[in-house]
Amino acid sequence: xxxxxxxxxxxxxxxxxxxxxxxxxxxxxxxxxxxxxxxxxxxxxxxxxxxxxxxxxxxxxxxxxxxxxxxxxxxxxxxxxxxxxxxxxxxxxxxxxxxxxxxxxxxxxxxxxxxxxxxxxxxxxxxxxxxxxxxxxxxxxxxxxxxxxxxxxxxxxxxxxxxxxxxxxxxxxxxxxxxxxxxxxxxxxxxxxxxxxxxxxxxxxxxxxxxxxxxxxxxxxxxxxxxxxxxxxxxxxxxxxxxxxxxxxxxxxxxxxxxxxxxxxxxxxxxxxxxxxxxxxxxxxxxxxxxxxxxxxxxxxxxxxxxxxxxxxxxxxxxxxxxxxxxxxxxxxxxxxxxxxxxxxxxxxxxxxxxxxxxxxxxxxxxxxxxxxxxxxxxxxxxxxxxxxxxxxxxxxxxxxxxxxxxxxxxxxxxxxxxxxxxxxxxxxxx
Amino acid sequence: xxxxxxxxxxxxxxxxxxxxxxxxxxxxxxxxxxxxxxxxxxxxxxxxxxxxxxxxxxxxxxxxxxxxxxxxxxxxxxxxxxxxxxxxxxxxxxxxxxxxxxxxxxxxxxxxxxxxxxxxxxxxxxxxxxxxxxxxxxxxxxxxxxxxxxxxxxxxxxxxxxxxxxxxxxxxxxxxxxxxxxxxxxxxxxxxxxxxxxxxxxxxxxxxxxxxxxxxxxxxxxxxxxxxxxxxxxxxxxxxxxxxxxxxxxxxxxxxxxxxxxxxxxxxxxxxxxxxxxxxxxxxxxxxxxxxxxxxxxxxxxxxxxxxxxxxxxxxxxxxxxxxxxxxxxxxxxxxxxxxxxxxxxxxxxxxxxxxxxxxxxxxxxxxxxxxxxxxxxxxxxxxx
Numbered sequence: 001x002x003x004x005x006x007x008x009x010x011x012x013x014x015x016x017x018x019x020x021x022x023x024x025x026x027x028x029x030x031x032x033x034x035x036x037x038x039x040x041x042x043x044x045x046x047x048x049x050x051x052x053x054x055x056x057x058x059x060x061x062x063x064x065x066x067x068x069x070x071x072x073x074x075x076x077x078x079x080x081x082x083x084x085x086x087x088x089x090x091x092x093x094x095x096x097x098x099x100x101x102x103x104x105x106x107x108x109x110x111x112x113x114x115x116x117x118x119x120x121x122x123x124x125x126x127x128x129x130x131x132x133x134x135x136x137x138x139x140x141x142x143x144x145x146x147x148x149x150x151x152x153x154x155x156x157x158x159x160x161x162x163x164x165x166x167x168x169x170x171x172x173x174x175x176x177x178x179x180x181x182x183x184x185x186x187x188x189x190x191x192x193x194x195x196x197x198x199x200x201x202x203x204x205x206x207x208x209x210x211x212x213x214x215x216x217x218x219x220x221x222x223x224x225x226x227x228x229x230x231x232x233x234x235x236x237x238x239x240x241x242x243x244x245x246x247x248x249x250x251x252x253x254x255x256x257x258x259x260x261x262x263x264x265x266x267x268x269x270x271x272x273x274x275x276x277x278x279x280x281x282x283x284x285x286x287x288x289x290x291x292x293x294x295x296x297x298x299x300x301x302x303x304x305x306x307x308x309x310x311x312x313x314x315x316x317x318x319x320x321x322x323x324x325x326x327x328x329x330x331x332x333x334x335x336x337x338x339x340x341x342x343x344x345x346x347x348x349x350x351x352x353x354x355x356x357x358x359x360x361x362x363x364x365x366x367x368x369x370x371x372x373x374x375x376x377x378x379x380x381x382x383x384x385x386x387x388x389x390x391x392x393x394x395x396x397x398x399x400x401x402x403x404x405x406x407x408x409x410x411x412x413x414x415x416x417x418x419x420x421x422x423x424x425x426x427x428x429x430x431x
Numbered sequence: 432x433x434x435x436x437x438x439x440x441x442x443x444x445x446x447x448x449x450x451x452x453x454x455x456x457x458x459x460x461x462x463x464x465x466x467x468x469x470x471x472x473x474x475x476x477x478x479x480x481x482x483x484x485x486x487x488x489x490x491x492x493x494x495x496x497x498x499x500x501x502x503x504x505x506x507x508x509x510x511x512x513x514x515x516x517x518x519x520x521x522x523x524x525x526x527x528x529x530x531x532x533x534x535x536x537x538x539x540x541x542x543x544x545x546x547x548x549x550x551x552x553x554x555x556x557x558x559x560x561x562x563x564x565x566x567x568x569x570x571x572x573x574x575x576x577x578x579x580x581x582x583x584x585x586x587x588x589x590x591x592x593x594x595x596x597x598x599x600x601x602x603x604x605x606x607x608x609x610x611x612x613x614x615x616x617x618x619x620x621x622x623x624x625x626x627x628x629x630x631x632x633x634x635x636x637x638x639x640x641x642x643x644x645x646x647x648x649x650x651x652x653x654x655x656x657x658x659x660x661x662x663x664x665x666x667x668x669x670x671x672x673x674x675x676x677x678x679x680x681x682x683x684x685x686x687x688x689x690x691x692x693x694x695x696x697x698x699x700x701x702x703x704x705x706x707x708x709x710x711x712x713x714x715x716x717x718x719x720x721x722x723x724x725x726x727x728x729x730x731x732x733x734x735x736x737x738x739x740x741x742x743x744x745x746x747x748x749x750x751x752x753x754x755x756x757x758x759x760x761x762x763x764x765x766x767x768x769x770x771x772x773x774x775x776x777x778x779x780x781x782x783x784x785x786x787x788x789x790x791x792x793x794x795x796x797x798x799x800x801x802x803x804x805x806x807x808x809x810x811x812x813x814x815x816x
Contacts, residue, residue: 111777112777116775117775117777120509120774120775121508121777295779306771306779307775307776307777307779308771308772308775308776309775335779335780336778336780336781336784337780338708357712358781359781360712360716361709361712361713361716361781361785362708362709362712362781362784363707363708363709363710363711363712363713364708364709428476428480428507428508428511429476429702429713429716429717429785430477430480430511430514430515430518430653430702430785430789431473431476431477431653431722
């Protein structure tokens with residue numbers, strides 16, 4: 001067993017590794033991250049996660065619900081540290097997994113991965129308390145500076161393989177398929193389907209927002225939705241390599257942009273993100289700051305953010321950005337949502353929140369988002385529905401179909417059964 | 432920057448610290464049970480939060496340091512600091528508007544404030560330092576262990592004495608032998624378990640110095656919530672019906688009774704909305720610390736708080752607003768900008784969640800002076816539940 005595997009084992013047990021090992025880990029991680037672009041390309045299948053905030057036991061619950069690394073391909077959208085009591089254990093474990101399985105886990109930067117914020121919100125204090133000096137905090141902050149700012153998920157499937165319910169799996173799988181393709185599915189932590197929506201395969205609906213879809217070709221009969229490989233059953237290693245080249249053009253679904261916060265008025269294309277010099281502390285303003293701080297809101301255009309950094313942006317901004325960049329979805333984190341996930345703007349953007357009972361106080365559930373792999377593009381045949389749209393003279397990103405989305409919702413880990421230290425976390429109230 | 436992640440360590444520390452005070456308690460009124468000690472300890476939470484907000488300049492309070500237990504200085508998270516700020520300034524506003532004459536022409540009439548479970552509250556010092564000689568009579572009621580701590584702080588801190596205008600050489604201050612009661616012409620500290628207040632006992636013995644004739648404001652800043660619903664209602668009724676009830680001479684009809692009564696107002700600051708996911712978590716988290724918010728379910732909404740005020744005969748007006756509303760509507764844009772710039776408050780959603788679970792409710796009856804609460808007429812209330 002390598003030192004790294006031992007460190008992973010130790011951290012999984014919520015025990016810290018020695019300072020010298022942290023230093024080495026952070027050095028290796030930087031060497032790895034420096035090779036990544038500002039926007040990392042990730043192939044589906046992938047499981048997208050939102051804020052963790054040092055809630056280590058809930059991170060373990062996340063892995064239980066979503067599968068372990070490297071079996072599941074993960075993308076974490078930042079805010080690993082601060083607020084919770086185990087920022088160190090959480091972040092160091094994720095970092096170990098990154099160094100051990102670089103192609104199976106992607107970490108991008110959140111606004112809390114910053115020197116300034118971690119001194120206010122707890123990570124700095126935790127480092128001092130647990131290691132007796134600021135050294136480990138400094139090593140970690142140096143890693144923060146190298147984290148990517150975003151990720152592009154390519155090759156996601158437009159439809160989901162329906163999850164067969166444990167209770168009645170004979171009736172479940174056949175029933176609603178005829179009506180259309182399974183577009184979203186919500187599962188509870190027991191793996192039971194609690195909600196699903198279907199995408200009409202062919203329709204001439206009067207719904208203007210989906211008119212453009214109606215002129216896009218129906219799903220190819222050679223790839224019935226039943227054969228799409230759901231991410232849960234995908235063999236370990238799929239999607240890590242292979243079909244990555246140019247799959248944005250060959251996939252029927254548009255790419256998915258993942259960032260921690262949101263869009264920036266200074267960024268009108270994904271390529272502009274690639275031009276940022278990211279290897280620095282998160283600035284107080286500018287494109288890099290906005291990507292980590294902004295929030296979608298029910299407004300038109302851009303608005304001032306009550307957070308004092310970043311901006312608010314409306315549905316028109318998202319629609320335009322997705323259109324111009326051939327995206328079908330922006331996935332982001334950053335905002336607590338009580339149900340764990342929240343789709344906005346006709347499904348153009350989704351907030352994913354992965355810290356259940358945030359700060360041990362908020363009473364919310366958490367979620368992770370699974371995007372399946374488009375089986376139809378797994379072989380050598382590259383269908384090109386995007387080009388079909390263009391040959392019609394409709395250069396409209398709306399012809400890009402959004403990926404099928406499976407949300408796994410989970411609750412806070414039962415702390416008593418997980419060997420929590422006697423010091424139970426206590427949330428502050430106004431008393 | 433201390434470690435705000437482990438506030439429970441403070442609880443442990445407090446547990447030990449409190450032991451020192453129990454000597455007073457044995458002789459004082461109300462023998463505290465284990466639960467009472469936990470409730471008494473909540474005052475410590477409040478003073479630590481206040482100190483944090485003062486140090487970061489949310490609040491200007493030169494008296495906070497002297498009334499915060501040494502060694503318990505902890506930097507709170509920004510949302511807690513903002514909550515402390517909103518709660519304090521909102522109650523200040525209600526108190527100030529009550530105390531100030533409604534119009535410059537109006538005659539200045541002496542007024543009275545009775546603060547229930549006042550603990551280490553600094554409002555008295557902030558008020559009195561700006562009003563010398565004081566045109567008000569201020570009463571604080573709390574467990575003997577808390578009043579003794581406060582009196583000790585006053586005795587050992589010249590700046591607190593100066594703020595109060597107390598001059599020991601002039602013999603205008605008396606402190607009880609146990610050190611848990613203080614009486615001066617305009618400031619009284621009463622060591623009393625609120626649950627022991629009863630119409631049977633003589634007012635001059637239980638609460639010496641309380642003037643039945645003055646326009647009076649009762650304040651419960653997160654105090655009555657720890658009592659059982661019956662006890663909480665009894666405490667308020669003790670004041671509304673007994674102390675400031677119909678005077679014994681008034682034997683005529685109800686109208687005459689109304690007119691003979693002194694104006695009386697009540698300001699409540701309490702958690703609300705226990706039945707959503709945040710509220711349920713709050714109830715269970717506090718229960719894990721031994722804190723039971725006993726009346727929370729009875730007065731679970733703004734409407735329930737207004738009805739409560741109405742039922743207590745505060746018939747001239749009842750209003751309520753949650754802390755989120757107060758932050759949005761009472762605080763000026765300029766002041767919001769100042770406060771927002773003190774610390775980066777990243778957790779907007781959490782702030783709204785937390786702030787919607789605390790409210791201020793205020794109600795009053797005009798009694799024999801329709802102008803006494805006129806200053807409250809322009810304070811913006813929150814409609815709905």
